[in-house]
Amino acid sequence: MLLDKDRLFPTDPAVRNLARSLYDDICDLPIISPHGHTDPRWFAENKPFSDPAQLLVTPDHYVFRMLHSQGIPLEAMGVPREDGGKTEQDPRKIWRLFAENYYLFRATPSRIWVDHVLQEVFGIYKPLSAETADEIYDHIDNCLTQDAFRPRALFEQFNIEAISTTESAIDDLKWHKLIQQSGWGGKVVTAYRPDAVIDPEFDGFADNVQKLGEMAGEDTTTWQGYLAAHRNRRAFFKSFGSTSSDHGHPTARTENFDPSVAANLFDKALRGECSADEADAFRGHMLTEMARMSLDDGLVLQIHPGAARNHSDAIFTKFGRDKGYDIPSRTDYVNALKPLLNAVGGEPDLTIIVFTLDESSYARELAPLAGVYPALKLGPPWWFHDSYEGMMRFREMATETAGFYNTVGFNDDTRAFCSIPARHDVARRVDSAFLATLVATGRLAENDAREVSYDLAYRLAKQAYRL
Amino acid sequence: MLLDKDRLFPTDPAVRNLARSLYDDICDLPIISPHGHTDPRWFAENKPFSDPAQLLVTPDHYVFRMLHSQGIPLEAMGVPREDGGKTEQDPRKIWRLFAENYYLFRATPSRIWVDHVLQEVFGIYKPLSAETADEIYDHIDNCLTQDAFRPRALFEQFNIEAISTTESAIDDLKWHKLIQQSGWGGKVVTAYRPDAVIDPEFDGFADNVQKLGEMAGEDTTTWQGYLAAHRNRRAFFKSFGSTSSDHGHPTARTENFDPSVAANLFDKALRGECSADEADAFRGHMLTEMARMSLDDGLVLQIHPGAARNHSDAIFTKFGRDKGYDIPSRTDYVNALKPLLNAVGGEPDLTIIVFTLDESSYARELAPLAGVYPALKLGPPWWFHDSYEGMMRFREMATETAGFYNTVGFNDDTRAFCSIPARHDVARRVDSAFLATLVATGRLAENDAREVSYDLAYRLAKQAYRL
Amino acid sequence: MLLDKDRLFPTDPAVRNLARSLYDDICDLPIISPHGHTDPRWFAENKPFSDPAQLLVTPDHYVFRMLHSQGIPLEAMGVPREDGGKTEQDPRKIWRLFAENYYLFRATPSRIWVDHVLQEVFGIYKPLSAETADEIYDHIDNCLTQDAFRPRALFEQFNIEAISTTESAIDDLKWHKLIQQSGWGGKVVTAYRPDAVIDPEFDGFADNVQKLGEMAGEDTTTWQGYLAAHRNRRAFFKSFGSTSSDHGHPTARTENFDPSVAANLFDKALRGECSADEADAFRGHMLTEMARMSLDDGLVLQIHPGAARNHSDAIFTKFGRDKGYDIPSRTDYVNALKPLLNAVGGEPDLTIIVFTLDESSYARELAPLAGVYPALKLGPPWWFHDSYEGMMRFREMATETAGFYNTVGFNDDTRAFCSIPARHDVARRVDSAFLATLVATGRLAENDAREVSYDLAYRLAKQAYRL
Secondary structure (H helix, E strand, O other): OOOOOOOOOOOHHHHHHHHHHHHHHHHOOEEOOOOOOHHHHHHHHHHOOOOOOOOOOOOHHHHHHHHHHHOHHHHHHHHOOOOOOOOOOOOHHHHHHHHHOOHHHHHOOHHHHHHHHHHHHHOOOOOOOOOOOOHHHHHHHHHHHOOHOOHHHHHHOOOOEEEOOEEEEOOHHHHHHHHHHHHOOOEEEEOOOOHHHOOOOOOOOHHHHHHHHHHHHOOOOHHHHHHHHHHHHHHHHHHOOOOOOEEOOOOOOOOOOOOOHHHHHHHHHHOEEEEEEHHHHHHHHHHHHHHHHHHHOOEEEEEEEEEOOOOOOHHHHHHHOOOOEEOOOOOOOOOOOOHHHHHHHHOOOOOOEEOOOOHHHHHHHHHHHHHHOOEEEEOOOHHHHHHHHHHHHHHHHHHHHHHHOEOOOOOOOOHHHHHHHHHHHHHHHHHHHHHHHHHHHOOOHHHHHHHHHHHHHHHHHHHOOOO | OOOOOOOOOOOOOHHHHHHHHHHHHOOOOOEOOOOOOOOOHHHOOOOOOOOOOHHHOOOHHHHHHHHOOOOOHHHHHOOOOOHHHHOOOOOOHHHHHHHHEEEEOOOHHHHHHHHHHHHHHHOOOOOOOOOHHHHHHHHHHHHHOOOOHHHHHHHHHHHHEEEEEEOOOOOHHHHHHHHHHHHHOOOOOOOOEOHHHHOOOOOHHHHHHHHHHHHHOOOOOHHHHHHHHHHHHHHHHHOOOOOOOEEOOOOOOOOOOOOHHHHHHHHHOOOOOOOHHHHHHHHHHHHHHHHHHHHHOOEEEHHHHOEEEOOOOHHHHHHHHOOOOOOEEOOOOOOOHHHHHHHHOOOOOOEEEEEEEEEEHHHHHHHHOOOOOOOEEEOOOOOHHHOHHHHHHHHHHHHHOOOOOOEEOOOOOOOOOHHHHHHHHHHHHHHHHHHHHHHOOOOHHHHHHHHHHHHEEEEEOOOOOOO | OOOOOOOOOOOHHHHHHHHHHHHHHHHHEEEOOOOOOHHHHHHHHOOOOHHHHHHHOOHHHHHHHHHHOOOOOOOHOOOOOOOOOOOOOOHHHHHHHHOOOHHHHHOOOOHHHHHHHHHHHOOOOOOOOOOHHHHHHHHHHHHHHHHHOOOOHHHHHEEEEEEEEEEEOOOOOHHHHHHHHHHHOOEOOEEEHHHHOOOOOOOOOOHHHHHHHHHHHOOOHHHHHHHHHHHHHHHHOOOOOOOEEEEOOOOOOOOOOOHHHHHHHHEEEEOOOHHHHHHHHHHHHHHHHHHHHHHOOOOEEOOOEEEEEOOOOHHHHOOOOOOOOOEOOOOOOOOOOOOHHHHHHHOOEEEEEEEOOOOOHHHHHHHHHOOOOOOOEEEOHHHHHHHHHHHHHHHHHHHHHHHHEOOOOOOOOOOOOHHHHHHHHHHHHHHHHHHHHHOOOOOHHHHHHHHHHHHHHHHHHHHHOOO
């Protein structure tokens, strides 16, 4: 067995029994995955996944960054180079490298996710290591040729009730169209991610804005036309099930400028003349514009701030974005969110979900803010904090001030499709452990705990994201 | 039963037994409440409290902010409007709203406090809910008509040995006078809170300073007269039992200017010409002046920094201060306290008690500072951190570097009179849990734990506050 | 017994058994002490230690700062004054003062270390107190006259396989020479600490740089000569076993300037004309130069940033540096380390070990950085965090993202020689407790835990420091 059946539960036998009992009630609930980065093409084409390395190693930044931290070049794991330079092409070699170094993942969430995938998806019960590498490779490779392991079959096996992918505002959503037209019953929706047309520092910003205009049939050389184009695209995204927009800015800064100030900044941005501060201000103002549009069209606004992206110039030059070199940084919320919250934070029909990579803000800033502003809710622990300790710290630091009902359940935020059940299972176990501890220490009645447990595992995500 | 008799104790049976044993020794000790915001008028007039909503809902910012966070307008909870606009006047309706939404408080300290009040003060053993709202309302309402539930009777029943209220430097202390004259034996003292005459940004600062001069018989248009007026008022407060001053600045900044610089800043402040930075500098300098006065008159200096007040303009305009929209912010202590500590930090007869809303400073800044400066002590977890997890984090993060004897016991800091026993009980339980864990892990001898337990529950607060 | 044989293990009986079993396997492993501040003269001369106060009280800043925090003057503990003023000279009086106030250390790491020394080194089983002060003093004093308590005998008894002291770049290493020449088999190496010749704000910087040139036979009035002198001295230190350099800057700032910019800053520094920011920039640039030299000579680069030194002017004036008045401050790593990491962070043969006093950076910045950059490793919890809670927080916050293999085992960083076994024992116990908890919660297989346990207790330090 790779997985302990009582994993992540408290060690005290009585509390463990209670945690298990809470967990047993909710472990088979359908998965609501309201925020993530799976590829809609998988579900549109429903082709088999190519090989074990492509499925579990090469595209997973948690995995390749850890191997890389011990001196293994990204090329050796098949991570593609921007300059087209040579990288390892043999999936079996990549898999062996992963297997030999699998000890590096001891006590990391990646280890739990991968073990879960091996055991629960592929029926493997031996630990991965240099010795078992080939045998496990062959086993998975063989599975991938079977229909039961195609994307749609796995989707159904995973008991996913609804999943959201994330697409750029200037994506044509052709894979979503194909899914819609296919008649397949799986609920795969999109989310509106406009960073490329909102961030003046984004590669090709002006061209992106022009393309936005073309797609929307609006004149995006003017501020009003630009806003109209956003409205148009949001409606288009909604026609593919979208219930949310998503924004990944370097800071949590928001602004609420007069229209003339905003229009001026927009003109400067289009001309490529924004200073770094003006670019940040423009991004911040656009969050408030997005929130105002949300008041009309009902999309949930998600703010994911605080990553210092592409920390290594050398890696960025050679491999491009999203190569494990994004590092969390200290993030202010109290001052940063004030303009947005003053503009729309009192609206009970608006939902703004904020995430953080800076845990020092949970108890100090985020829980107090979410514990009073009607529009504000706290997203679950995110990215580096999507783990046993990370989730436990979130509950311990946020719950006393924000309660459970200003949070929105779990989301997996992943591109690693097979890990989705693993991640939701971790969240359900950690919440069961937390709730059982509350009951055992007289802080929550057991029947209340059962209700909260259901809410955290299923209802809150469905409700907050309107899925 | 609303309350588990072993609540907040560790779950391991042996450690729980030890925690209970420690707790049993100190649970009936008298309450020292050296810092809080109860209304002296209650004890002066000794009139019955009006109704359950006024007692437990409308004035409690922890309660109304949570309901508000889910979209309930403050008006519906009877929170008075600054502009005199309509608010709910029917206490039963307010109570029902509270009861229906009581599930929002699951796992929050408010839930423990309110349940404690319901069970221990009013003898209610059924959970509050929509179903029980009226029955519980009627029961409490009936209690409030009885003499045993008047303020002085409750004071005695709560076993309060001494309580401090907090009054503005320009308060006439008439309720304290009435208490003194009444011959009643309850020890209710005041604390000197001069924010209104120290903070150049306080509403009506110049008028307040003039009033201060009139009350003190000093010419507060001059710097020397202003300082003399403070000395005079502090003496006046001392005649009503005051042993401390209290300062709630936005930052922990202190300064120690030459008198001419300070006098200049004071002149600018009186003329309303201080920049934001100068206002902060003046407040900071006044902390050092207050500390110097403390060297003469023995008042304990309390610094409560770090709240970004009135975060929502709309709520502030409509409802005024203290409406749940004060949010903790990141607070520096190392540099901020340096001028004050360099001026007086080495004085062994001076006591400066510092509080924080920024837990990241416990282990990093506050414990190291309190662990070396003779004058500096750490106040207990405050406001949003006055809770099981908050108290546990404080002990875990501060004790190893500051020890127990650079801390000052618990204070409840509350305006919710009936919650005082509940809050001290939580502190006593959490400390018992912490001490029992230390003993069980070989970090503290059991007989030492018993001595520390008594100190934390009773002696340290009495000694630090000279009560 | 002063020490509980199961101290620091989890309280749940099953998990405790597992922790004890893990600990039993590694508790007798030799000690690798790759970073510390013991005096090489002890091992060179091998003279007896003078008396119990000089051994355990007067030189230990953890001890005297705690007593001082309660109003005891440093003079009373025999701490020498810079101005030659009178201090207590009677070691028995100092010892009694310590004993009377020993209760202040309850639940601090100092208490565990001192109790460990009393019991395990001196065979004392009674708690230290006013009553036992003289008896224990006499006992230790008598021990110190015996050969078995001389430095080399203790070194062997402590089972130290290798220890590193720390010397200034302009130290002549005469005690290390004596050790080398003595033929004694104990492995005592030095570490290259160039703060005095790298920090433009260091007392006597220009003179120090001149002395560096003289010792190295290089012209340190030029930038190239200055760098050459460093290379020369590093080689000299390597001839006394050094495998590392160590850098204790106020911030973690690094820079990677063009040589001409660096040379200019160096000239300004020599002329005493650097602004505070330029001094910081120069220090930061020198870290990158040191790293480049490490690529050639293989020394491990240690960065120990974040202490605001000499917080009290009065104490600094009277007693000088290192008097317990160094306070951690908030430290940025993401931006600060970027120039260094961009220059050399991808080098798999380089080892940069970074420490912190700001625990809020563990999960947010340091673990994500060490979890991707090949050259970067995390040092163990340091200084105020070298304790049960500090070590546990480190493991809980760093492991999930950095894993175990981007950390480097424990180092004691101490000047208190007798406390070395105590400190390593604490680390081994805490890691056993942490690992046992991981196993019990299904996050680590037991056989993997045994391997990790050995690595943390012994192998990782030996490997990372190339000892």
